[in-house]
Amino acid sequence: MNGSLIKVVARGERGQALPLFALFLLIFLGFVAMSIDVGRYVWARTQMQAAVDAAALAAAQSMPSQTDAAAKATEYWMDNSGFIRSQGTNVQFAVTYPEGNKAVRVEARADIPTWFARLFGVDHWQVSASGDAESQVLDIVVVFDISGSMCFDSFRQTETSGAYMMSPGRLTPAGGFNFPRLAANINATQTTIQLNDVRIFTSTNASTNRSNFGTTFNSTTPYWQRSASGLRAGMIMIDNELMRITGVNVSTNTLTVQRGQRNDATGVMTTATSHAANAEVWANRTGYSSTSDYCQLASYYTPTTTQNGPAQPFDAAIDAAKYFTTLFDPTYDKIGAVRYSTTAAISQNLTSNFSAVRGSFDAILWPAGATNIPHGLAVGRQVLDGPGKRANAVRVLVLVTDGIANTYCGSATYSAANYNSTSCSTGSGVSTAENHARQEAQRAANGDIIIFTIGLGDDLNRQFLRDIAAIGGGQFYEAPTTAQLDEAFEAVAEQTHIALVR
Structure with a gap:
């Protein structure tokens, strides 16, 4: 149960x-x-x-x-x-x-x-x-390095002193002398070589020597006998071979030379080789003492807005900066330009007339002087705060340099007051200049300015340029060669153009 x-x-x-x-x-x-x-x-x-x-x-x-x-x-x-x-x-x-x-x-x-x-x-x-996205209204200033090193890709240093660079000089007569070229082929063993004109190397007129070779040669001592600290007398270069003049015969337009001389800047011996008639005969030229005229003395042409150089990377950088302006729309955007070397100056205040901006770049005839990056940043900020400033615009500063900050305004102790104008008394020193530049970058960032930096070539303090961009909330772009400058400017344009605003 x-x-x-x-x-x-x-x-x-x-x-x-x-x-x-x-x-x-x-x-x-x-x-x-x-x-x-x-x-x-x-x-x-x-x-x-x-x-x-x-x-x-x-x-x-x-x-x-x-x-x-x-x-x-x-x-x-x-x-x-x-x-x-x-x-x-x-x-x-x-x-x-x-x-x-x-x-x-x-x-x-x-x-x-x-x-x-x-x-x-x-x-x-x-x-x-x-x-929702918008291509932002932009106020942009390009802060452009025009220091003397901006022609060093065209002309090379062969002496221990960086104040001297080998270059061809004027194609047209300077001081009444023809542009020096080989008058006939030479082989690797010849020690007597014929030129079309040798008088440029024998002048005893100080002003003529200065006009041909720069301020250091302001002397009655002819070029082929003139030496100075870090400079050997009578050095010339044909193609890549260095030679030293030991004698000059004006009546026959011949030089007696020692072949295959050492490049004292690199420590490398050059090789004696054959050279063809009409090859250019280069000489040491300078201009750093007072007028900073080296690059314009070195170039083939008397500089004008339509004929200049060669002065690389300066020439390519000018072209790239002009190209940069084409990446923006004058209907909405404004661009200004600042140039800097020993001090900075305004080339163009903010404007939607981009042709005027490009013209301001063309008006810079040759590079000269030291590298005052802090003053460049300061004057760039002044342009963005100056005529044409708009409340609704994104403010962008693009700093371009091929070198290292080595000059600053005022004393070693940073003072913002020293950077409130386009003139300043200068001091020199890399660490102080970089410290001033960082503080000027922070001052710009405090004013809602975004900073992008573009480093051209190899002689750069990359970390310093990264620091400046980081302080300004932007980015550092590197252009090891002038061929990459357009890409760097394009990258800046892409970063600044658009934003999601939802």
């Missing part, structure tokens, strides 16, 4: 458990089904927002052309919305142009069909996203 009762109770419990199990299984499957559909919704929403943001940023770069902006937005939407377009229905995509700084708004929506949620009466999810 008792055993029969127990069996009846057990069968009853099993009968109650089965419906409960089925109920919980149904609920569990419902959660699983919902999680799959919810996951599809979340993925669709994430992809849609990313696609919309990419489209908005791309479109903003094409403004103010709304046609180009719409085409670019559509291109980026198609590239980034594959899941939406393959899985969704009623997909909508639109580009509009709200009021603002070259603003673009991209909006999208779609219905994403559900798989399991429809069992509960939900047959689709609706997803939508929008993104």
Whole structure:
């Protein structure tokens, strides 16, 4: 009797458990089904927002052309919305142009069909996203290094003193002397060589010597006999071979030379080799003592705005700075220019007349002087705070240099007052100059100025330029060669052009 009762109770419990199990299984499957559909919704929403943001940023770069902006937005939407377009229905995509700084708004929506949620009466999810971007209104100043080292790629140092560089001098007669060239081929063993004109090396007129070779040669001692600290007398260079003049015969236009001389700047001996007629005969030239005229004396031409140089990397840097202005829109943006060497000066206040900005670069005829980066930063800040300043503009300072900060304003102790004008009494020293520059960069950053730095060539303190950019909230770009300058300027333009503003 008792055993029969127990069996009846057990069968009853099993009968109650089965419906409960089925109920919980149904609920569990419902959660699983919902999680799959919810996951599809979340993925669709994430992809849609990313696609919309990419489209908005791309479109903003094409403004103010709304046609180009719409085409670019559509291109980026198609590239980034594959899941939406393959899985969704009623997909909508639109580009509009709200009021603002070259603003673009991209909006999208779609219905994403559900798989399991429809069992509960939900047959689709609706997803939508929008993104606003604007190509920002910019006030930009290019702060441009015009120190004497900006012609050193064209002319090389061969003496222990960095005040002297080998160069050709004027193509047209300077001091009445013809541009010196070989008059005939020479072989590797000749020690008597004929030129078209040797008088430039024998002049005893101080002003003529100064006009041909620079301030250090302001002497009646002729070039071929003139020596100074770090300078050997009578050094010339033909192609890559250094020679030393030991005698001059004006009547026959010949030089007696010692061949294959040492480059004292590098410590490397040059090799005596043959040279062809008409090869240029280079000489040491300088100008650092007072007038800083080395680069203009070294070049082939008397400098003008239409004929100059060669003076590399100066020439290429000027061209790159002019190209930089073409990356912006004068309808919205303004650009100014500052040049700096021993001190800084305003070349052009903020203007939307980009032709005037390019003209201000062309007006810099040759590089000369030391490298006062802190004053360059200070005068750049003055331009951004000066005529043409706009309250709604993003303020950008682009510092370009090929060297190391070595000059500053005032004393070794930094004083902001020394950087409030375009004139200053200068001191020299790398560590002090860099300290002043960091403080001037901070002063600019405190005024909401973003600083980008571009370092040209190899003679750079890269960490210092990174520091200046970091203080200013920008970036440091390196251009080891002049061929990479355009890329550096393009990178700055891309960084400053656009922003998501949602």
